[in-house]
Amino acid sequence: MSPADLSAGLDYVRLHVALERLFRLLRRDTQPSGLSLTAASTLRNLELNGPRRLTDLATDESVTQPAMTQLVSRLERDGLAERTTDPTDGRVVLVRVTPAGIALMQRRRAIRAQHLAGLLSTLNEEDERLIAAALPALERLGGVTGGIA
Amino acid sequence: MSPADLSAGLDYVRLHVALERLFRLLRRDTQPSGLSLTAASTLRNLELNGPRRLTDLATDESVTQPAMTQLVSRLERDGLAERTTDPTDGRVVLVRVTPAGIALMQRRRAIRAQHLAGLLSTLNEEDERLIAAALPALERLGGVTGGIA
DNA sequence: TATTGTTATACTCTATAACTATA
């Protein structure tokens, strides 16, 4: 009934709805770690790329500079990140993740992977195989404008 | 390097990270419609199921009753939903979506599907085919505990 | 007394506008 079936038979509305439902499921698990999506993404950014300017973080995460200022202040208050200075430019604030921040991210990933495993255990082998096969494609899909990259 | 490769060769951490990145990408597009994920999900719920009690909506969407009270107030203020009464029980508030709410959801789905199509156009045919093949499995994955259940 | 919903209060997260400090 829809003209959305295109080149590869992919219905975008269906994919969008399916992804959104998964998002909501995963988001519900956000509570345990207490990290918002942006907070988690920022910590991951710092894990991967090392100390980073506040302005760059704001750009990477698609939030405004004031929003990032506040997020970093909360992370700092909670001991998950630290502000340092740039010796070569007095205006710059460099942000880095702390060991506690890294530990929290590790726990978070483990917990959410476990939850995802629980969800997947309700699927049959074939479905799981299909998702595994599509995973690299999904990674590329998210990576394109994913920011950070 | 990880013991996460299990039955079907599916790495849960990788899947979780990939979904989370996609999540952030789609969320960035939330602005155009101005609807939060919960607001959109609630309107969709009302579209599918018809008028619904405020308490049931709170349960469906996994938020507290006061949070749903406020969300419905915002939706009502914006003309997207309406409160009505239940003739058989004076305590009950029934919420229903308005034509404007339905129209907004239709626009939102079209816009986001279009954006998804744009993202997918950067992938090659094979990747798109793999995602199309996995879509029903992803739908089942999201549907399993989608909710409510 | 139990259920349904609202109000009060507080915190996160976001934005825009105005400001400070450094270059």
Add this chain to the structure above:
DNA sequence: TATAGTTATAGAGTATAACAATA
């Protein structure tokens, strides 16, 4: 003057606790 960051203010969205109305 331009750049980096903060502060001020406002609003969405969430939670818990206390309350009001109806059953």
